[in-house]
Amino acid sequence: MKNDLHNRRFERRAQRAYAVFACLVAVLTLTVMHAMAADDPLAVVDNLSEFVFSLIRAIGLILLGWGIVQVGLSFQSHDPSQRSNGFLTLAGGIVITFTKEILTLITG
Template identity: 35%
Template sequence: MRIKKQTSRQICIFLSVLLGAFIFAPMCFAAEFTGLPEIDNIFNQLFSLLFGILRAVGAVLLIYGLVQFAQSFQAHDTTARISGILMIAGGLIVCFLREILAFMGIVV
């Protein structure tokens, strides 16, 4: 039984999101309930570093998506255009992840 490339990519994305949810959720709750300033400071610095790295990765994805979208107009390629739009959307989501989480009520 062979899995299509698009299906395997969707499974990979789903598992990555699921893994991220399991990794980051306990750390958020642990940082909230410590009550010790030394430990809270370490968690805050760790989260600042993590979200800084994610913001940089999101910016790279956003730029790559913009380039791919612009090149699709020159080549008249609709699949590349759709892929570029999805890359731009993913880059924006990753770039503004902290603000999205704050809007949802998850304080990090």
């Protein structure tokens, strides 16, 4: 009985790990941006800047998804500390996702 329970827990953890890995691969595959080489040095810097901001956006989307999962699990388990951590992660994911737009609003 105990061994059967252990196997079910292991299978659930393995399924969760596989789902997270599959989502990570999908996000990294779908957010690929080709950097085009250019003769103008400013164009090269702009391409690098776009690439870095796309990486930051991908990280923000991952955090956004993780925050949604944490908030959902907190409602299921009625855990207020997990709920607050989930909302903080959600807010951080939103800020990180829209970093480029926030910086352009600040600098004008």
